[in-house]
Amino acid sequence: MQTFRFAGARLPAEAEAARADVRAFLAKDREIGGWEPHRTTWTSFDAAFSARAGAAGFIATGFPEAYGGKGAPMLVRFAIAEEMLAAGAPCGAHWVAERQSGPQILRHGSARAKAEILPRIAAGDCFFGIGMSxxxxxxxxxxxxxxxxRDGDGWRINGAKIWTSNAHRAHYLIALVRTGDAGASRHAGLTQFVIDLSAPGVTTRPIHDLAGNHEFNEVFFDDFFVPDDMRVGGEGDGWSMVTAELAFERAGPDRYLSDIRLLVSLIDEIGAEPDRMEAAEIGRMTAHLAALRRMSASVSSMLDEGASPVTQAALVKDVGTGFERMVPETARRIRRTEPGPDAPGDYAQSLAETVLRAPSFTLRGGTQEILRGMIARGLGLR
Ligand SMILES: Cc1cc2nc3c(=O)[nH]c(=O)nc-3n(C[C@H](O)[C@H](O)[C@H](O)COP(=O)(O)OP(=O)(O)OC[C@H]3O[C@@H](n4cnc5c(N)ncnc54)[C@H](O)[C@@H]3O)c2cc1C
Incomplete structure (x- = not known):
């Protein structure tokens, strides 16, 4: 059996300095923006918040200065992301662009794509969707x-994507499409492109989710023209591109802090004198969080070193989103309440919202069955 490691990662001083700065920013921004801590954190879409966070220098700190960043290590972004999630900041508009699309373009995009898109991502006024499913x-x-x-100096795309979060309000998405034969491995002949969602030939249609919200979409391409310099990576390199992108997507703090506001609300509800079971469960969840945090920080530091820790990222997502599913179940068990969107009190409302959203935590970004298959492969077991 092969093994893989999560090397310990200590957050550098600049990450802790950024943490203090972003905390101060968020406290002040709550007054300016008039927002209450959101229960859905990184899926709460607020373009004005993203613009303020970008202007204050809290988005894409890892980009080089030439592209609007600070050339900071990934662990700086890690600390900022933790604080945004813990505060319930409405950071969903810029989340995908910062987390994965920008880093992909930085590593594998054309000079034009980098120059036109990356500074706008860092400024918090350019948002992305994910065009995989x-x-x-x-x-x-x-x-x-x-x-x-192929069509002249570009490509014509026909087909459809589904479950595309925020396609109706994002500027771009990175789409995985077929450009050649699949080959025996089925991984050949795929290519990624940056799709301008305002260009002719692309339309979106809403899909409403279990909670009644419109976040998903279907996206249709009808002879859509994409210039060749909006290709990400080489022609036929799509499989390795998408694999690398998923390493960015899967292991950040958003994979174990999606329902942190429910946990905070549960602890507030229980108060300073928990009974034995409440104390044990809060302790257990806190211990889980501490372990997940170390694993996630470790993946961030591996990404910093230019590695592509695909198996480790899959493990963080599997365990992290499993934890996220467990939080509302534990809450229901230890603190009985009647959840409802209009129920009295923050805890009952948080619980209602999280119960509706929780099933998606282990689906989005790859299901647990698929992640466990990847982990088994990484261990040489299949
Ligand atoms: C909230 C949310 C947001 C999303 N946003 C996006 C987005 O922005 N962009 C995007 O591209 N996609 C997005 N998705 C789609 C998501 O990536 C897919 O739902 C996910 O990959 C599963 O694919 P599927 O729904 O087609 O299910 P299927 O692939 O049909 O799977 C159905 C079930 O079968 C299991 N299964 C399938 N194959 C195997 C296998 N080989 N071995 C064992 N079990 C298997 C799966 O684990 C699952 O339980 C989003 C999904 C959610 C829930």
């Missing part, structure tokens, strides 16, 4: 059927 191709990404064919 298709009808009939969710877990099995290699089965994508959206196809691009």
């Amino acid at each position: 298709e009808p009939g191709s969710g877990s099995d990404l290699a089965a994508v059927r959206t196809r691009a064919v």
Whole structure:
């Protein structure tokens, strides 16, 4: 059996300095923006908040200065992300662009894509969606059927994507499409492109989720033209591109802090004198969080070193989102309440919202079954 490690990662002084700065920013911004801590943190879309966070220098700190960043290590972003999530800041508008699309473009995009897009991401006024899933191709990404064919100095794309979060309000998405034969491995002949969602030939249609919200979409390409300099990576390199992108997507603090506001609200509700079971469960969840945090910081430091810790990222997401699913269940068990969107008190409302959202935590970004298959492969077990 192969093994893999999570090397210990100590947050550098500049990460702790950024933590203090972003805390102060968030406290002040709550007054300016008039927002209450959101229960959905990184899926709460607020373009004005993102613009203020960008202007204050808290987005894409890892980009080089030439592209609007500070050339800071990933662990600085890690500390900022933790604080945004803990505060319930409405950081969903810029989240995907900062977490994965920007870093992909920085590593593998054309000079034009970098110059035009990265400074806008850092400024908090350029938002991205993820164009991976298709009808009939969710877990099995290699089965994508959206196809691009060469046309002059670009490509024509036809097909459809599904479950595309925020496509109706994002500026771009990075889409995985088929440009050649799949080959025996089925991983050949795929390519990623940056899609301008305001260009002709692309339309979006809403899908409403279990909670009644419109976050998902279907996205249709009808002879959509994308210039070749909006390709990410080489022609046919899509599988390795998408794998690297998922390493960025899967292991950050957003994979174990999605329902942190419910946990905070539960602790407030219980108060200073928990009974034995309440104390034991809060202790258990806190211990889980501490372990997950160390694993996630370790992945961030590996990404900093230019590695692609795909297996470790899959493990953080599997365990982290499993934890996120457990929080509302534990809350229901130890503190009985009637949850409801209009129920009295923050705890009952938080519980209602989280119960509706929790099923998605272990689906988005890859299901637990798929992640466990990847982990088994990483261990040489399959
Ligand atoms: C809130 C949310 C936001 C999302 N946002 C986006 C987005 O922005 N962009 C995007 O591209 N996608 C997005 N998705 C889609 C998400 O990535 C897919 O739902 C996910 O990958 C699963 O694909 P599927 O829904 O097609 O299910 P399927 O692939 O049909 O899987 C159905 C079930 O079968 C299991 N299964 C499938 N294959 C195997 C296997 N080989 N071995 C064992 N079990 C298997 C799965 O684990 C799952 O339980 C989002 C999903 C959610 C819930």
